[in-house]
Amino acid sequence: MTAAAVYLAATGTALPGDPVDNTALGRLLGVSEEWIDIFVGTRTRHFGWDPVTGEVRGSLADLCAEAGAQAVDASGLDPADMEFLVLATATPDLLLPTTASEVADRLGLGHLPVFQLQSGCSGAIQALDLGRTLIRGGRRAGLILGGDVTHRFLSPRRDTARLPTEELVNHVLFGDGAGAAVLTDEPEGERVAVRAVLNSWTGQGRPPGQVLDWYGTTDRHSERRMLAEDYKAIEEHVPSISVEILWELLGGLGWGLDDIGYLLPPQLSRRMTARILERLPATSAREISCVSETGNTGNALPFLQLDRLLPAFSTGERALALCVESSRWIRAGFALEKV
CATH class of the missing domain: 3.40.47.10 (Thiolase/Chalcone synthase)
Structure with missing residues (x-):
């Protein structure tokens, strides 16, 4: 489990739109703020889709590209210094082409290996694990990303009053977002x-x-x-x-x-x-x-x-x-x- 160190130089994050608080979401779902607090304790979340109309306003690629650009910029390195890209998600925009390749294109990253990992929240650590292996195998720097979006799985247009509790909880539990980190073979940035x-x-x-x-x-x-x-x-x-x-x-x-x-x-x-x-x-x-x-x-x-x-x-x-x-x-x- 332990070996020569790899370094995390910088991070970046992206959350879509304004936060949706429990008052607004409870009104939409027909539940009280107290009910949300009792079951999950979350105060706000962000959606890349309109909770009222269901209109999708931001994709996973949008969020990951924003987070990735932040991380590369904060690292002090150039996009040309990135020698790989790894993206972890359970909710890709499409099966093909991969969201990872779309993000690489938006960031101007070409002629490098691009990986997409299908996983839940542990995928971010799997991306870190793979990125660390690539660095220790000779790559100098690379970008790892993770993110998920909910518009295919949560719908405000369903009759939520008829949903069982275990299904209704998901509507207040999850949100959309993405994050990124630059890995390097030498102490850079945040060191x-x-x-x-x-x-x-x-x-x-x-x-x-x-x-x-x-x-x-x-x-x-x-x-x-x-x-x-x-x-x-x-x-x-x-x-x-x-x-x-x-x-x-x-x-x-x-x-x-x-x-x-x-x-x-x-x-x-x-x-x-x-x-x-x-x-x-x-x-x-x-x-x-x-x-x-x-x-x-x-x-x-x-x-x-x-x-x-x-x-x-x-x-x-x-x-x-x-x-x-x-x-x-x-x-x-x-x-x-x-x-």
């Missing part, structure tokens, strides 16, 4: 060393905790749910898996709890993050969370957390990030140190 990355699928023989479906020409009128969550399984397993991730990262590095200055916990929802923190061992590390303001943005979440971490990160400080993807129970995380 943050990636000390470890954990990326481990552990779902063998276990039913999924999340399903994201899609329709084709033969089943486009199907009534099956496009987005389904087993919230009881998530509440049961995610906190304990988070504890496992923390100890595995610390053990592999030889770090102790007191060595961690910042903790980036999983971001399913504010309520779920609180449950996870209750299960984790006591630590003086400062929590870096964003889900209360952004909603669950899937693959954008770790980048949004990093964007909040970096301004406060000082030389010699260390941070630990934890991520659990419930689709088939993927354990993921990473460790950082400011050098």
